[in-house]
Amino acid sequence: MSLDIDSALQLRRNQSLTSIIRRELEQMIERGELSAGERLNENALAAKLGVSRGPIREACRGLEQSGLVNVVVNRGVFIRALDGREAAELYEIRAALYGLAGRLLAPIVTDQQVAILTGYVEEMDAAMAAGDLNSFYPGNLRFHEAIVEFGGNMRLAAECAAIHREMHLLRRRTLDMPGRMATSNDEHRAILERIAARDPAGAEAALEEHVLISRNALFGPLGHYPDA
Amino acid sequence: MSLDIDSALQLRRNQSLTSIIRRELEQMIERGELSAGERLNENALAAKLGVSRGPIREACRGLEQSGLVNVVVNRGVFIRALDGREAAELYEIRAALYGLAGRLLAPIVTDQQVAILTGYVEEMDAAMAAGDLNSFYPGNLRFHEAIVEFGGNMRLAAECAAIHREMHLLRRRTLDMPGRMATSNDEHRAILERIAARDPAGAEAALEEHVLISRNALFGPLGHYPDA
DNA sequence: CTTTTGCCGATTGTCAACAGTTTAAGATTC
DNA sequence: GAATCTTAAACTGTTGACAATCGGCAAAAG
Known part of the structure; x- marks a missing residue:
């Protein structure tokens, strides 16, 4: 049983909310729940996941760098459309x-x-x-x-x-x-x-x-x- | 003189603080001002650049994804050392x-x-x-x-x-x-x-x-x- | 003398609030 | 009726503050 605790702690130790959210978003894209061109609403996501906007914004900056989303200043982040x-x-x-x-x-x-x-x-x-x-x-x-x-x-x-x-x-x-x-x-x-x-x-x-x-x-x- | 203002605003329009900071950090790494293994202090950076910690954290998440820094939970971001x-x-x-x-x-x-x-x-x-x-x-x-x-x-x-x-x-x-x-x-x-x-x-x-x-x-x- | 334990300062993780911008709907004019 | 202006709601960008965690140091235990 201490195994479970250890692994849980280990997980918690190496994962910030930001990284969890980033993986979640990646999977949502992979599963097609977020379609290309779609804009993701920071407030709505924050409410849905039960966190504040900070970690979500950080996760999106990571996704931007890996090419999964586009970020337009003052307009938001959009699921990238591959032409x-x-x-x-x-x-x-x-x-x-x-x-x-x-x-x-x-x-x-x-x-x-x-x-x-x-x-x-x-x-x-x-x-x-x-x-x-x-x-x-x-x-x-x-x-x-x-x-x-x-x-x-x-x-x-x-x-x-x-x-x-x-x-x-x-x-x-x-x-x-x-x-x-x-x-x-x-x-x-x-x-x-x-x-x-x-x-x-x-x-x-x-x-x-x-x-x-x-x-x-x-x-x-x-x-x-x-x-x- | 209005040129300066306009260009500054134009820059402001397409560039968030986050992106400016990310480029600044990339250049600091390229110029060798940040050496491998070094840890970067969010508070110190924020004070030096005259911004709050939010944009700095967002910039670091981008740098992490592009492989320039390592982020260790609860310990900070470190300039990545290429072995x-x-x-x-x-x-x-x-x-x-x-x-x-x-x-x-x-x-x-x-x-x-x-x-x-x-x-x-x-x-x-x-x-x-x-x-x-x-x-x-x-x-x-x-x-x-x-x-x-x-x-x-x-x-x-x-x-x-x-x-x-x-x-x-x-x-x-x-x-x-x-x-x-x-x-x-x-x-x-x-x-x-x-x-x-x-x-x-x-x-x-x-x-x-x-x-x-x-x-x-x-x-x-x-x-x-x-x-x- | 070495190891362990408890504390303290420093730093990061997260949050809620404020300021500026965009979007969209409604009012107004031609 | 179409186009334009006005205005308010919604949203993003940024900030400062609070909570959680880590590293180091000193005191206590072995």
């Missing part, structure tokens, strides 16, 4: 970073890690067979997270996570298209195969291609920035 | 991003942009001939900034600028070593040559190599993460 151009730019960056992750991981991957990644791919296969998008999505997330984390560059992992959060500002999601699930997991298997073969350049190329195909599923294969 | 491992990780990310910038720029670069880049390299040549490190450094900065900006991915440019700011948390700087100036500008010329040749893969490789050589000048050529 097509910005989304395409993010995909390009994301492709480069995932490519780097694959290149880093391939030479140092352990058999155990390969097994874990294989497990994720098989999970997604099962979800695909059941046509269950809701369990495909988290598997996909864990697969990509594992690759960047196993790569050993923790800062890269944090950066990828931040970009992933920012992607939720897009209304349309690549994987929402049912047909994409099968080809997406084929790509996952190709990535895994290059990693298991300890092939840095191959893993890099496979991961880059995977991200860019996702982008093309959104914007069309031309690769140009769509306007707005 | 060797984190710095090496940042260099890897930076190399990938600059490589991407080169790959994007090469196919679309204009003759005028090539001329501008050539100008920067010649400026650095002159600074080098004069042994003037203080004018080599800003030339170097503008050269790299121009490459990412001409590449057209504005988000990438912002990301590179953020990483560059974070690099100032390192005490030792690559270019501080006088011998590095010459070889560094040789690399710049190689980069420029690949861009002018409209060679995406070559520009990417040259830029990646340039960043990694900088890293090796700091950490040695092994490429492993030094401990602490």
Whole structure:
């Protein structure tokens, strides 16, 4: 029982109201409860969460820096709307970073890690067979997270996570298209195969291609920035 | 005289105290007035800048998210200290991003942009001939900034600028070593040559190599993460 | 002599109130 | 009826004050 107390205290020790609120807002954005362009009312939020405006303002300044909201002086903070151009730019960056992750991981991957990644791919296969998008999505997330984390560059992992959060500002999601699930997991298997073969350049190329195909599923294969 | 008032008001209109303070703190870090590990006292800062603690706290939350400071609950905000491992990780990310910038720029670069880049390299040549490190450094900065900006991915440019700011948390700087100036500008010329040749893969490789050589000048050529 | 305990100053976390700005509705004019 | 001006409500920016917490120092216990 002292375990619970300790963990509770530990939590309380490292978390100010500001950080709790920031995470809460991030999750609200991730769950789509706050849609792009929407303005968030400091007073209403303060009342809803039972705190004063101070911590909320501090949390919003953090969200601003991580690109999740825009702050306009004297008008308020708005959930950021990713237009097509910005989304395409993010995909390009994301492709480069995932490519780097694959290149880093391939030479140092352990058999155990390969097994874990294989497990994720098989999970997604099962979800695909059941046509269950809701369990495909988290598997996909864990697969990509594992690759960047196993790569050993923790800062890269944090950066990828931040970009992933920012992607939720897009209304349309690549994987929402049912047909994409099968080809997406084929790509996952190709990535895994290059990693298991300890092939840095191959893993890099496979991961880059995977991200860019996702982008093309959104914007069309031309690769140009769509306007707005 | 009304000009001053107007411009001051115009500034006031688009900039909250928070954003002004954040920029001020960023510049203090960039100029080295705040050294790594140092704690910043909210009351003292508030008194020094003539504002209350609220905007200062908000600014610090932004700095936290951009990685320039650490915030420890109930103890305060500390200028972040980049240990060797984190710095090496940042260099890897930076190399990938600059490589991407080169790959994007090469196919679309204009003759005028090539001329501008050539100008920067010649400026650095002159600074080098004069042994003037203080004018080599800003030339170097503008050269790299121009490459990412001409590449057209504005988000990438912002990301590179953020990483560059974070690099100032390192005490030792690559270019501080006088011998590095010459070889560094040789690399710049190689980069420029690949861009002018409209060679995406070559520009990417040259830029990646340039960043990694900088890293090796700091950490040695092994490429492993030094401990602490 | 070392360790523990209790206190005090300093500093941060949070809050409620005030001041200035924006927004929107209503009144007024053409 | 449309456009403009007026005015009030709502909201954000900022401040000062209060409560909670931390680090250090001195006294007491072992």
